[in-house]
Amino acid sequence: MIALQYACLLILLPCLLDAVRRSGIEKMSRDDLFIWIGLTGLIFGILLCTRDLPEGVTLKYSGAAFMALTLGYSRALLSMTLLLLITQPWANAGVVLLVDALLPIWLMIFVVNLSRRYLPANPFIFLLGCSFIGLFTVYAVQQCVGLAVWSVSVDTPILSTLFSERTGLHLLLASGEATLEGMIITILVVYFPQAVLLFDDEFYLSRPM
Incomplete structure (x- = not known):
């Protein structure tokens, strides 16, 4: 497990350095800074509400993919790294940061890029395909x-865990979080689109549907 921790840190550190370089902090507007700090503070407050449930399931909010949609890759990764270092034990920091920060953020960026490449430039594609699904x-x-x-x-067989009741409970929690965040993204896109960085107005609204 120690070797896995070091391997995760070796993967994560270059990504963090790249995120700092690409975050654009030096030329960020006041509104963008306010959105970044506000969303980070909101996710931090929600992460403090983590609770352990029966069957070894932990009721906790992830928020990484949501932050990727709203803040973009670099700022989301920096914020989630900071929040997880504050709220999670450092003993498993490497694995936690890779699984709960880098992986979902990277996957969310991949999903958005995939939809833009192969699906029509329709705002409902973003709202349904990227947000909810x-x-x-x-x-x-x-x-x-x-x-x-x-x-x-x-030291438990992976397949037996993945096809257990525990996985079903985790997926149920994931569906609830995705639904809630999808509704929030929809509201933000309609009334406050500048808060959703990955929603490109020129791409989704300037082309015929």
């Missing part, structure tokens, strides 16, 4: 990878 897909993968890592740490 995309968020659930990302969180489902994140939960399954997290369970697989947990299985390795406790």
Whole structure:
């Protein structure tokens, strides 16, 4: 497990350095800074509400994919790294940061890029495909990878864990989070689109549907 921790840190550190370089902090507007700080503070408050449930399931909010949609890759990764370092034990920091920060953020960016490349330039494609369906897909993968890592740490067969009731409960929680965040993204796109960085007005609204 220690080797896995070091491997995760080796993967994560270059990504963090690249995120700092690409975050654009030096030329960020006051509104963008306010949105970044506000969303980070909101996610931090929600992460403090983590609770342990029966059957070894932890009721906790992820928020990484949501932050990727709203803040973009670099700022989301920096914020989630900071929040997880504050709220999670440092003993498993490498795995936690990789599974709960880098993986869902990267997957969310991948989903958005995939939809822009192969699907029509329609705002409903973004709202349904990226927000609701995309968020659930990302969180489902994140939960399954997290369970697989947990299985390795406790020396349990991975397949037996992935096809257990525990996985179903995690996916149920993921669906609830994706639905809630999808509704929030929809409201933001309609009334406050500048808060959703990955929603490109020129791409989704300037072309015929």
